[in-house]
Amino acid sequence: MPFARLATATTPTCHIGLGLAAVGRPGYINLGRDHDLGDDRSVEALRARTHELLDAAYAQGVRYFDVARSYGRSEEFLADWLAVRPGVDDIVVGSKWGYTYTADWTTDAERHEVKDHGVATYERQRAESAALLGDRLDLYQIHSVTPDSPALTDKDLHAKLAEAAAGGLTVGFSTSGPAQADAIRAALAVEVDGAPLFRTVQSTYNALETSAGPALAEAHDAGLTVIVKEGMANGRLAEPHAPDALGAVAEEAGLGCDAVALAVILRQPWAGVVLSGAATVTQLASNLHAAVVDLDEDQLERIAALAEEPGAYWERRGRLPWH
Template sequence: MPFARLATATTPTCHIGLGLAAVGRPGYINLGREHDLGEDRSVEALRTRSHALLDAAYAQGVRYVDVARSYGRSEEFLADWLNAHPEIDDIVVGSKWGYTYTAGWSTDAERHEVKDHGLATFERQRAESAGLLGDRLDLYQIHSITPDSPALGDKKLHAALAEAAAQGLTIGFSTSGPAQADAIRAALEVTVEGRPLFRTVQSTYNALETSAAPALAEAHDAGLTVIVKEAMANGRLAEPYAPDALRAVAAETSLGCDAVALALVLREPWAGVVLSGAATTVQLASNLHAAVVDLDDDQLARLAGLVEEPRAYWERRGQLPWH
């Protein structure tokens, strides 16, 4: 598995990855984008921003980068950067298929992405990803399965995914919604010729939404690499939006709310990679301080009080505007 490369890395930040969801397209649901990105969200402006983030992340020890077909031009931006740095051979690249970007580089489109987990979509998007990333693509994930996803029972799709795995691609899945734990457990049961199909799982887990933790621990124990997304709760755990308890703990550590929020996730024994969704190099530098945050029992107890009921959390997330 490509993640074996991370197991041998020695930098403090090797278990923090960089996700390009926030900078691969002009519109997203993260809070604070009007400040982070400003008015110029042209293709070239976001390409330049993405490359600056990749430069900074690599220089500071980050070795996993996460993109997706639905993240606008994120795959293209990453491919351009990789092609400009042929000497870099220790980056692990993950992408996702199953959503199609439909916003046409607009922030006010009626629909920003369309979900389809069918075999035809996999074949089309696999070719698109391969055309951009070629053999630099290590991990291909089904994007945001839920317990009722047809991808969980589609034997023809499973066979196609297994064939891709036989050709050297690592196959994984990501989850979303209040029933993430059910989706994870269902995916762990998917086999092809008696062998588990999936080798990684990427799920939302943060100080507000912890419901997937037991299932993620089970996935880890089954040998899957766990990738954590939305550790910042789409900006709700960053200043100036962070809740008071998080602000207080951050003040005690003399670091940012973002570093504490990410550190809370990094301390989980099953968390293989925790994604930073930074939109600026300043944010990235602050995020990476998470690797040195040490939280005591009292601080952990206070942060535990932030947990929300899963359906309430996902309902609020669903109300965040694309902007």
Template sequence: MPFARLAAATTPTCHIGLGLAAVGRPGYINLGRDRDLGADRSVESLRARTHELLDAAYAQGVRYFDAARSYGRSEEFLADWLNTRPGLDDIVVGSKWGYTYTADWTTDAERHEVKDHGPATYARQRAETDALLGTHLDLYQIHSVTPDSPALTDKELHAKLAEAAARGTTIGFSTSGPAQADAVRAALAVTVDGEPLFRTVQSTYNALETSAAPALAEAHDAGLTVIVKEGMANGRLAGPDAPQALRAVAEETGLGPDAVALAFVLRRPWAGVVLSGAATTAQLFSNLHAAAVDLDEDQEHRLAALAEEPGAYWDTRGRLPWH
């Protein structure tokens, strides 16, 4: 398992990863993108921004980097960075397949990505990922599995994924939607020749959306590495958009709401890696303070009280505009 490298790391920030969803393409649903990215969202501008973030993250002890085929040019940007910095053998590189990026480097496309979990899409996207990341790729995840995803029952796909695992690629999956817990449990039951297929799970968990916690604890107990995405709820738990209760706890700690929001997630005993989705180095440095936040029982209770009903949370997320 490549994540054993993180277990050997000595810096607390090794349990914080950097996700590239916000900087691999010009449009995304995170709040505050006009402020964070400004007007220049050319390929070269975002390439330079991504490399700056990767340099800063690595220097601060971050060792997991997360991309996806649908994150615009995120794999390309990550590959460029890796290829000009040889010898980084202590990092873990993950990517995802299952969505095709269709926005053609615009922010106002009718559809930004198209989902397909079939074997043909896997074969095509795996070849595309290999062409960019090659031997750097440690983890390949099915992107956004839901309980009704054909990826959970497609034996042909399972065989292809098992072949990749036999060649040394760790196979995982990510989840989205109000039924994340059901998707996690269904994926835990997938086996090939009597052996579990998946070794990692990446799910949304934050102070507003806690419903997957029991299933993620089960996944951890089953030996999977749990990666947490959207710990700041696409910006709803950061800066001026954060709830008053979170801002109050942040003021008590002397750190930002973003750091407190990520600290809340890091305190889960099943959370192996918690992703920062920073778009600027200032955001990244603020996020990384989460490793130093020591929440007391009262503060954690006040943050836990922010949880929303899963259907309401995902409805709100679904209405966030791409911009």
């Protein structure tokens, strides 16, 4: 598996990855976006910003990079970066299929992405990803599986994914929504010819949304690499939006709320890679401090008390505006 490369990395930041959802398209739901990106969100401006982030991340030991077909031009931006840096051969590249980007590079589209987990979408998007990333693509994930997703029961799709896996591509899935744990457990049961289909899982887990934790532990025990997304809860755990309890712990640690929030996830024994969704180099540098944060039991308990009921968390997330 490609993630075995991370096991031999020596930098503290090797288990922090960089996700490009926030910079691969002009509109997203993260809080503070107006300040982070400013007014110039042209293709070339975000391409340059993405390359700056990739350079900074790689220089500081980050070795996993995460994109998706629905993240605007994120695959294109990453492919461009790789093309001019041929010596960067020790990274892991993951992408996702299942959502189609439909915003046409605007921030006020009626629909920014359309979800479909059918075989036709997989084949179309697999070809699109291959055209951009070629053999640099290590991991291909089904984007946002929920318990009712046809991707969990479609045998034809499973056969296609198993064929890709036999060709050397690692196959995984990501989850979203209040029933993430159910989706994870259902995916763990998917087999092709008696062998588990999926080798990785990427789920939302943070100080406010911890419900997937037990299922992610089960996935880890089953041999899957666990990738954690939305560790900052789309900006709700970063200054100036962070809860007071998190801010108090961050002040005690002498670091940013973001570093503390990500450090809590890194402490989970099942967490293989925790994604930074930084939109600026300054944010990235602060996020990477998570690798060296040391928290005591009292601090961890105070942060654990912030957890919300999953339905309430996802309902609030669903109301975040694209901007």
